Amino acid sequence: MAEEKKDIQVLLSEKRVFEPNPELAANSNVMAWMKKHGLNTLDELLEKCQDIEWFWKEMADELLDFYKPYDKVLEWDAPWAKWFTGGEYNIVHDALDRHMKTDKKNDVCFVFEGETGETKEWTYAEMYSEVNRIANALKSLGVKKGDRVGIYMPMLVELPIAMLACAKIGAIHSVVFSGFSPTAFAERMNDCEAKVAITCDHFWRRGKKVALKDQTDAAMDMAKTVEHVIVYKRDGDPVSWTEGRDHWWHEIAAEQSDECETERMDANDLLYILYTSGTTGRPKGIQHAHAGYALGTATTLKWVFDLQEKDVWWCAADIGWVTGHSYIVYAPMILGAKSVIYEGAPAYPEADRWWEMVERHGVTVLYTSPTAVRAHMRLGEEHPQKHAMKSLRILGSVGEPINPEAWMWYHTYVGKDNCPIMDTWWQTETGHFMITPLPITPLKPGSGTRPFPGISAKVYDEEGNPITNAGGNLVIEKPWPGMLRGLYKDAERYKNVYWSRYDKTYLAGDVTRMDEDGYFWIQGRADDVLNVAGHRIGNSEVESALVSHPKVAEAAVIGKPHELKGESLSAFVVLRKGVEPSEELRAELREHVGVEIGKIARPDEIGFVNDVPKTRSGKIMRRVIRAKAIGEEVGDTSTLANPEAVEEIGKAK
Numbered sequence: 001m002a003e004e005k006k007d008i009q010v011l012l013s014e015k016r017v018f019e020p021n022p023e024l025a026a027n028s029n030v031m032a033w034m035k036k037h038g039l040n041t042l043d044e045l046l047e048k049c050q051d052i053e054w055f056w057k058e059m060a061d062e063l064l065d066f067y068k069p070y071d072k073v074l075e076w077d078a079p080w081a082k083w084f085t086g087g088e089y090n091i092v093h094d095a096l097d098r099h100m101k102t103d104k105k106n107d108v109c110f111v112f113e114g115e116t117g118e119t120k121e122w123t124y125a126e127m128y129s130e131v132n133r134i135a136n137a138l139k140s141l142g143v144k145k146g147d148r149v150g151i152y153m154p155m156l157v158e159l160p161i162a163m164l165a166c167a168k169i170g171a172i173h174s175v176v177f178s179g180f181s182p183t184a185f186a187e188r189m190n191d192c193e194a195k196v197a198i199t200c201d202h203f204w205r206r207g208k209k210v211a212l213k214d215q216t217d218a219a220m221d222m223a224k225t226v227e228h229v230i231v232y233k234r235d236g237d238p239v240s241w242t243e244g245r246d247h248w249w250h251e252i253a254a255e256q257s258d259e260c261e262t263e264r265m266d267a268n269d270l271l272y273i274l275y276t277s278g279t280t281g282r283p284k285g286i287q288h289a290h291a292g293y294a295l296g297t298a299t300t301l302k303w304v305f306d307l308q309e310k311d312v313w314w315c316a317a318d319i320g321w322v323t324g325h326s327y328i329v330y331a332p333m334i335l336g337a338k339s340v341i342y343e344g345a346p347a348y349p350e351a352d353r354w355w356e357m358v359e360r361h362g363v364t365v366l367y368t369s370p371t372a373v374r375a376h377m378r379l380g381e382e383h384p385q386k387h388a389m390k391s392l393r394i395l396g397s398v399g400e401p402i403n404p405e406a407w408m409w410y411h412t413y414v415g416k417d418n419c420p421i422m423d424t425w426w427q428t429e430t431g432h433f434m435i436t437p438l439p440i441t442p443l444k445p446g447s448g449t450r451p452f453p454g455i456s457a458k459v460y461d462e463e464g465n466p467i468t469n470a471g472g473n474l475v476i477e478k479p480w481p482g483m484l485r486g487l488y489k490d491a492e493r494y495k496n497v498y499w500s501r502y503d504k505t506y507l508a509g510d511v512t513r514m515d516e517d518g519y520f521w522i523q524g525r526a527d528d529v530l531n532v533a534g535h536r537i538g539n540s541e542v543e544s545a546l547v548s549h550p551k552v553a554e555a556a557v558i559g560k561p562h563e564l565k566g567e568s569l570s571a572f573v574v575l576r577k578g579v580e581p582s583e584e585l586r587a588e589l590r591e592h593v594g595v596e597i598g599k600i601a602r603p604d605e606i607g608f609v610n611d612v613p614k615t616r617s618g619k620i621m622r623r624v625i626r627a628k629a630i631g632e633e634v635g636d637t638s639t640l641a642n643p644e645a646v647e648e649i650g651k652a653k
């Protein structure tokens with residue numbers, strides 16, 4: 001085996017650049033702020049905001065309203081950061097209460113659309129009243145400040161209402177994605193020792209009714225600490241009932257006052273716990289606090305997606321993930337935005353459901369994931385082509401590296417060559433965008449571009465030296481306001497996972513390259529790095545090369561142990577609609593990768609599949625694919641969105 005090279009190889013070189021739209025840039029929120037501070041360029045902005053205490057204080061003065069002013073912007077005792085210490089604050093005050101004193105109260109906060117097509121608008125005032133009733137209901141069930149409440153709900157407006165009701169009284173919510181199993185829900189409830197759970201009877205997904213109350217009942221048999229369950233009636237079909245434990249949402253809400261005083265919290269008190277399933281081990285309970293998180297999410301949304309009075313914002317993620325917590329619930333409400341919440345599946349019942357919705361609701365900013373873009377790409381451009389979608393002005397992507405060709409497809413057919421794509425890199429742990437374009441940033445397809453102002457992202461080699469133009473570990477050198485406040489009841493694991501590799505520096509776990517313009521290119525998770533003949537290669541580069549072939553919609557690449565080369569590459573490829581697999585195509589794809597990035601990255605094997613295993617948040621599960629491909633035990637597949645795809649890997653042709 002050849003000598004191992006430490007750096008991760010850089011193979012893909014994407015040369016296309018899209019300059020900012022001058023009109024959009026000139027009228028953007030970030031430009032207005034820059035003018036106020038005498039800053040003219042992105043470089044000047046990034047330079048100025050390196051003084052993080054100055055920058056975040058400026059933004060806090062603009063965006064947050066404290067009950068009691070803070071003494072200090074930041075106390076940093078690595079790896080523990082406290083923001084706005086001494087301040088008294090509650091995120092619900094900024095997201096709801098203060099809007100009641102202005103005309104904002106009559107503006108639409110959420111437009112809900114059910115999968116079956118019905119719609120309902122909620123004003124800020126209506127949200128306020130319902131949040132208060134549910135907050136009072138929680139109190140009546142004995143929930144107090146600091147108690148944990150589990151929420152197991154689909155994409156209904158009642159989900160943000162439940163979250164805000166908890167936050168209002170100082171309880172800590174822990175939302176569990178409604179697609180997770182009862183066991184997964186129970187495990188999380190046991191871990192955080194939740195006192196109350198909130199759920200619904202049924203909901204719609206891809207034309208089928210999901211019996212969530214039954215799943216909740218199954219979970220409650222395992223969740224020892226939960227004393228009461230509040231059940232929202234989405235559908236009305238009969239459900240089984242445990243007297244004394246179960247309470248209908250509408251009944252318990254009707255008994256309550258629609259006023260409820262908001263609990264004054266310490267700025268660093270916990271707002272929520274959200275579990276992330278890593279690739280191994282038990283889920284990590286990521287903790288976020290009130291004030292810093294509010295500031296980080298609101299600032300980034302205001303600047304990156306440039307939300308302004310007339311915008312209609314659609315973050316098409318599920319609220320069960322951090323993307324929904326930060327950018328469907330908290331940040332948009334702090335900014336007083338109008339948001340779309342859609343209950344159902346993307347291409348259901350018709351392939352153009354989303355595009356039709358964009359037109360009907362006049363959506364101006366759409367934020368989704370590479371997986372969703374690739375799924376639409378696979379179905380064909382004729383579907384977005386049926387809709388002019390003139391209202392759209394900005395698009396966004398999050399969750400995985402977006403393959404340059406998927407980026408181009410999104411730009412061409414959804415954005416009609418007219419909308420910048422904000423490829424936002426961040427994590428459940430970071431709370432908000434960390435590396436992302438602004439409306440003034442020239443874009444390169446496939447790159448998240450540069451760090452957000454005040455975010456000190458770098459790429460380090462194994463020894464901890466900052467490097468450019470070579471692959472290394474993505475790190476953050478200074479704290480940021482939405483930084484996780486550790487892991488629930490597990491300070492040791494927090495230190496080990498994120499802070500033990502480099503001194504006082506956060507390790508993100510992604511391998512990345514920074515180019516000569518300071519642009520970041522995420523090459524994949526460190527765990528998924530490939531090793532061919534001593535060359536370490538990021539999986540996303542090979543996958544993007546495959547996806548750049550016009551017949552390919554999606555690809556997953558893994559390494560199999562190989563006597564001579566260390567690892568040999570196996571690719572699993574999903575073809576676009578109407579394309580048939582063949583030996584010729586297999587050879588063509590190998591050659592294509594050779595031409596795009598070099599012979600070393602040509603996969604030894606290419607298997608054609610209908611789907612690749614993914615998490616429920618849309619991330620390709622390469623660990624599972626690899627285990628299956630090399631005949632190892634696959635392990636727990638309960639967190640997969642499509643467990644049947646695992647069998648396909650075994651049978652790939």
Ligand code: WT7
Pocket residue numbers: 276321322323397398399400401402423424425426427428429448508509510522524525617
């Ligand atoms: C991991 C975090 C942040 C909300 C959703 C995911 C990957 C995320 C990007 C992007 C390349 C990305 C990273 C990261 N990731 N966004 N724009 N480009 N990779 O949250 O489940 O905590 O996952 O998702 O690998 O570490 P998460």
